[in-house]
Amino acid sequence: MIGEFFRILFAVLVFPGGLFAIALGLLLKGVERRLVARLQRRIGAPLLQPFYDLVKLMGKITFVPDLADTNVFLMTPLIGVASMSLAMAMLPIAGVYAPSPMLGDLLVLFYVISLPALSLMLAGSASGSPFGAIGFSREMALMLAYEGPILLVIVSVALHVGAASGRGPMFSLAEIVQYQIRHGPLILDWRMVPAALAYAAFIPANLGMPPFDIAEAETELLEGPLLEYTGASLGLLKLASAIKTVAIAGLGVALFFPNGPGGVLGVVAFAAKCLVIVGCLSVLKAAVGRMRIDQAVVFYLRWPVLFGVLSLAMVAIHV
Amino acid sequence: MTRTFDIPIGPLHVALEEPMYFKVGVEGETITALDLYAGHVHRGIEYLTAKRNIYQNMVLLEHVCSLCSNSHPETFAMTLEAIAGIEVPPRAHYLRMIADEIKRTASHMFNVAILAHIIGFDSLFMHVMQAREIMQDVKETIFGNRMDIAANIIGGVRYDLDATSIAFLLNQLDQLEPVLRDEIIPIYATNRSVLSRTKGIGHISRADCVDYGLMGPTARGSGLAYDVRQVAPYSAYGEIEFEAQSLPDGDVWSRAMVRLKEALSSIAILRECVRRLPPGPISAGPLPRIPAGEAIAKTEAPRGELVYYVTTDGTDVPARVRCRVPSYMNWEALKVMMKGGHVSDIPLIVNSIDPCVSCTER
Known part of the structure; x- marks a missing residue:
């Protein structure tokens, strides 16, 4: 029991959550910045710029605006980082890491990965800034639009894996990964392709990336909920978003293409x-x-929902 | 639950290059009220002109605005030339037009680039700005400066084009024209990201344009084809054939397209000017004494009609210099354009009138 506790703690703080996710997440951010810069014929920031930024932000004073609710304002970035580290600990990496069953299944993970968006909303409303408030309402509208399709995706995968192994819906992510290692990745199953597409559409919205960087729209809302954040608090929000990149990409990998070698090579394959x-x-x-x-919102209620329902229907009929 | 609250756009805002304060009343994401507050960077330039002599004023007026920095001293010089009856040599007229059109091309491309930046399409922003750099190079090479090119003097211009600089200019135009015509304009005309954010947004009718006295590409985007270069040709614009660009829709997209097409027509005008460039002196030479008198002159600045009214009293210090800038009227139109719009469209609509705060608050 105690051993299990330390195992989970290690998973949350060091690998695959915590340190590993932070390093990989910041590196991915650096790659993204560099790649976008090259696509725009710019040189771009050094690959390690997100690390430098983070270190600098962490050393700065956090300024709490007069209108803000201090406790909520300072707490929300922590919730973001903590929930994302936890989410990482719940993600299996094929051949490398299997999460403790105590941490819960896919449905719990689904709620945990929506926590950063919730904390961003709280942050926006607690900051006392009208831009934060508008960012809050946009984030909420967007979340309501993309949570539906992603739930359809999760249920499709669970039903498919459950039916194929002769049981009811299978919400254990570890089992889903095991199934794919035995029977090949789900992305190669034509019934699952629409679900994979729906998940792909969900990624940029959840990560707040174009064309869905609506809640933080720099030129419209001046970063919205992030506007009033400074110093270490802002650093934590950036950190949460970096880990989230790994978690959301990692969930996609676990759901649709977890196959890979074991050991260190498995980690490399996951990162790749x-x-x-x-x-x-x-x-x-x-x-x-x-x-x-x-x-x-119209986009999400049209295409990803359509794809999600399509996958679900095909899985249900084959049952 | 309906909740209305005010959001402050400005005085410092990412989408505004200059300080202007918009108090926008919103209900959810819909705009219900708009108030404009200006005056953050008022420099009292009109007052200062009455403290300086005409030569110093040429320099001072160049600093009214960086994007129209050629039009201001040019129009001021035109009023003095009218008062003193100075004959500007033909070559100087053409050189003034060349300076004007170079500035116009760069200014329009800048505005259209910012549009892309506001809708979050930074690749397009970078692309247009890189193309604009071709024109910036022209300014830097021919005039020695990237923004304030100081081309005009009273009675003519201060720069001349020789065979080398003409070859350079034409070469740069050859580089810019295909990029503008075959890449940038088709992207703005067909890209879904651009169209879905700009079509039908910030609409203003032709009748409203007339009522509010709108100028320049803002009015031409609503089908009001009023271009000073055509209705009241100055310099040698009367000798050159070109069309005033206008589009009927009156939305953000139309205004952007008008600017792009004007940039393209400016390139054609530049080529024509270089081809027709007459020989002769580039300025009227030593100035006569400027007598007491008053005069008015107008030019087409990149943002629209720019009017200067100058009174002199026989000394070298003008008694009164008054300028009417196009942005001044265009600001008011924002209240029409924003009616019932979305919060996300505010910066887009503001940018679509190509606002110039430094012109407004001179």
Whole structure:
């Protein structure tokens, strides 16, 4: 029992959560910045710039605005980082890491990964800034739009894996990964392709990247909920967003293509898959402008929902 | 639950290059009220002109605004030339037009680039700014400066083009034109990201444009084809054939497209000017004494009609210099354009009138 506790603690703080996720997340951010810069014919910041930024921010004073609710204002960045480290600890990496069953299944993970968005909303409303408030309402509208499709994706995968192994819906992520290692990745299953597409559409919205960087829109809302944050608090928010990049990419990998070698090579393979996802996001970022919130909501209620339902229906019929 | 609150856009805002304060009343994401507050960078330039002699004023007026920095001293010089009856040599007229069109191209491309930046399409922003750099190089090479080119003097211009600089200019135009015509304009005309954010946004009708006295590409985007270069040709614009660009829709997209097409037509005008460039002196030479009198002159600045009214009293210090800048009227139109709009469109609509705070608050 005590051993299990320390195992979970290690998973949250060191690997795959905590230190590992921070390092990988910041590196991915650096790659993204550099790649986007190259696509725009710029040189771009050094690959390690996010690390430098973080170190600098951590050494600075956090300024709490007069209108802000101090406790909530300072607490929300911590919630973001903590929930994301926990989410990382719940993500299996094929051949390398299997999460403790005590941490809960896919449905719990689904709620944990929505925590940073919630904390961002809280941050926006607690900051006392009208930009934060608008960012809050946009983040909420966007979340309501993309949470539905992602739930459809999760249920499709659970039903598919459950049916294939002759049981009910399988919400254990470790089992889903095990199934794919035995029967090949789900992305190669044509019934799961629409679900994978729906998940792909969910990634940029959840990470607040173009064309869905609506809640933080720099030229409209001056970063929205992040506007009033400074110093270490801002650093923590950036940190949460870096870990989130790994977690959201990692969940996609676990759901659809976890296969890879064991040991250190497995970690490298995982990082490489995340890198491919971030590379695609960077190309998207360089290729499109920002959507308006109403356009984004309509987009999510149309295509990802359609794809999610399609996968679900195909899985259900084959049952 | 309806909740209205005010959001402050400005005085310092990412999407505004200059300080201006918009108090926007919003209900959710919809704009319900708009108030403008100006005056943050008022420099009292009109007052200062009455403290300086005309030569110093040429320099001072160049600093009214960096994007129209050629139009201000040019128009001021035109009033003095009218008062003193100075004959500007033909070559100087053409050189003034060349300076004007170079500035116009760069100014329009700058505004259109900022549009891309505001909708979060930074790749397009970078692309247009890099293309604009071709024009910036022209300014730096021919005039020695990237923004304030100090081309005009009273009675003519201060620079001349020789065979080398003409070859350089034409070469740069050859580089810019295909990028503008084959890449940038088609992107703005067809890209979904751009169209979905700019089509039908910030609409103003032709009738409203007339009522508010709107100028320049802002009015031309609503089908009001009023271009000073055509209705009241100055310099040698009367000798050159070109079309005033206008589009009927009156939205953000139309105004951007008008600017892009004008930039393209400016390139054609530049080529024509270079081809027709007459020989002769570049200025009227030593100035006569400027007599007491008054005069008015107008030019087409990148943002629209720029009017100067000058009174002199026989000394070398003007008694009164008054300028009417296009941005001044265009600001008011924002209240029409923003009616019922979205919060996310505020910076876009503000940018679409190509506002010039330094012109407004001179």
